[in-house]
Amino acid sequence: MRARTRLGALGRLVGAVALTAGSLALIQAPAVAADGTPAAGTVPFKCIMPQFNNKAFDYDAEVSVAGYRAAEGDPVTLRATLSAMPGVSPVALNKASMTAEVTVTVDGQAVTLEGTGTSSAAANAPVPVPEVSGTVTSDKTELPVTVTAFSFLVMGVGGECTASKELPALTVSDGPAPTTPPPATSPPTKAPTKTPTAAPTTAPPAGNPGKPAEGTVKFACTLTIGSKFDYNAKMSVSGYRAKEGDPVSLQAKMSKLPGIAPVPIDGSMEFTVDLTIGGTATALKATSNVTAAPNTDVSVPDLKGSVEAEGDELEVKASGFSFDFPSAGIGAECTGSGTLSKLGVSSEPPKDGGAGDGGGGGGATAGDTLPKTGGTDALPVIGLVAATLVFLGAAGIVWFPKRRSTPVGG
Incomplete structure (x- = not known):
C-alpha cells in the first residue's frame, strides 16, 4: 500500500506540473493580429464636367476600400484606391496636381475620403487617380460599404461623378494603416515640332508699292x-x-x-x-x-x-x-x-x-486698323502649363465645351 501511495502521489505531482506548464504556455503565447479584407468591386460612375457644358462620360472604376484599427477602441482608418480614369483628356498631363474625393457609406455613416497627388498621362490615355483616405468611428470588425460619389480636380478642371454601389463588407485589420504609395503614372508623349518653311527672300528693286x-x-x-x-x-x-x-x-x-x-x-x-x-x-x-x-x-x-x-x-x-x-x-x-x-x-x-x-x-504696328475680335463666349483653346495641359494639362484634364459661339465685334 505504501508503494502505491507513493506512485499515486508522484502521478498527481507530474499532472499538476504539466497543467501548470500548459497554463503558462497559454499565458505567454502572443495574440495574432487579424488581417483584414478590403471591400472591393466595380463601381459604375456617371460623370459630368460643369466647366465644359456638363460634358458627360462613364467611369467604371475598380474600387478597393480597406480598414485599419491601430488599437482597440480607436477609430477605423479607411484607405481607398481607384483604377485610372478614362482617357477623356485631349492633352498630356505631366505631374499635374490632382485632388480626389470619394463619398462612401460605412456602417451607416457617410464618410468623405480625400487624397492629393500628381498625375501623368499621355493625351487621350487613362489618368491615374491618387489614393484617398478618411476615418469612421466603429467598434465592429466587419463594416458594410456603399460607394455613392467621386469628384476630381486637375489643374483647375474638375468633374463630378455619382453612383450607388454596395461592395462586399470589409474586415478591419489590426494595426496602423500602411504608408501611402504614389499613384502609378504613364509618361506623357510630346509630338515633334515642325520647322516652318521660310518664304523666298529676294532683294526687290524700288518701285511699285502694291496694295494688300x-x-x-x-x-x-x-x-x-x-x-x-x-x-x-x-x-x-x-x-x-x-x-x-x-x-x-x-x-x-x-x-x-x-x-x-x-x-x-x-x-x-x-x-x-x-x-x-x-x-x-x-x-x-x-x-x-x-x-x-x-x-x-x-x-x-x-x-x-x-x-x-x-x-x-x-x-x-x-x-x-x-x-x-x-x-x-x-x-x-x-x-x-x-x-x-x-x-x-x-x-x-x-x-x-x-x-x-x-x-x-x-x-502689329501703329498702322493697324483692323478691330480686335473678342467676347467671353468664343474659342476654347486649352494648352499646356510648364510643358503639360497646360483636363482637363495644358492644364491638364482638357476638355472643351461642345458649342458654337459667335465672337463679339465680328
Whole structure:
C-alpha cells in the first residue's frame, strides 16, 4: 500500500506540473493580429464636367476600400484606391496636381475620403487617380460599404461623378494603416515640332508699292474632339514679286483667335490658311510658340507662302483655315468662303507690321486698323502649363465645351 501511495502521489505531482506548464504556455503565447479584407468591386460612375457644358462620360472604376484599427477602441482608418480614369483628356498631363474625393457609406455613416497627388498621362490615355483616405468611428470588425460619389480636380478642371454601389463588407485589420504609395503614372508623349518653311527672300528693286487685299472671312471651325465654334477673321494679304516672271511671295495677317481657355497656353502651334490667288490655289503656313494667359486672345502669326501668278492686280479668295497644337494633341479645321479686295502686287517685300492683330511671326504696328475680335463666349483653346495641359494639362484634364459661339465685334 505504501508503494502505491507513493506512485499515486508522484502521478498527481507530474499532472499538476504539466497543467501548470500548459497554463503558462497559454499565458505567454502572443495574440495574432487579424488581417483584414478590403471591400472591393466595380463601381459604375456617371460623370459630368460643369466647366465644359456638363460634358458627360462613364467611369467604371475598380474600387478597393480597406480598414485599419491601430488599437482597440480607436477609430477605423479607411484607405481607398481607384483604377485610372478614362482617357477623356485631349492633352498630356505631366505631374499635374490632382485632388480626389470619394463619398462612401460605412456602417451607416457617410464618410468623405480625400487624397492629393500628381498625375501623368499621355493625351487621350487613362489618368491615374491618387489614393484617398478618411476615418469612421466603429467598434465592429466587419463594416458594410456603399460607394455613392467621386469628384476630381486637375489643374483647375474638375468633374463630378455619382453612383450607388454596395461592395462586399470589409474586415478591419489590426494595426496602423500602411504608408501611402504614389499613384502609378504613364509618361506623357510630346509630338515633334515642325520647322516652318521660310518664304523666298529676294532683294526687290524700288518701285511699285502694291496694295494688300483686305476683308473679313467667316470660318466655321471644328476641333479635333468635335466641338464647334465660329471665327470671323479679319485678314490682310500682301504680295510682292522681285522681278517680272517670278512667283509672288505672299504674307497674310489674321486677327486673333478669341478664347476662354481657363488655363494658360504655352507651346508650339502650327497655322495654315487656304487661299486662291489669281485663280491658283495655294496655302500659307506659319509655326510659332504661343503663350497666352487664361481667358485671353490667341495670336495668329504672319503666314507665308508663294504662288505662280501673272499680273500686278490679283483676286484673292479664302476657303479654309486650320491650326494644330502638336504637344497637346489638339487642333481645328475651319471652312469658309470669303473674297477680299484685290491684291496689288508690290515690287517690295511686305513689312512685318500691317493689318491684323499680329503675334507669333510678326507684331502689329501703329498702322493697324483692323478691330480686335473678342467676347467671353468664343474659342476654347486649352494648352499646356510648364510643358503639360497646360483636363482637363495644358492644364491638364482638357476638355472643351461642345458649342458654337459667335465672337463679339465680328
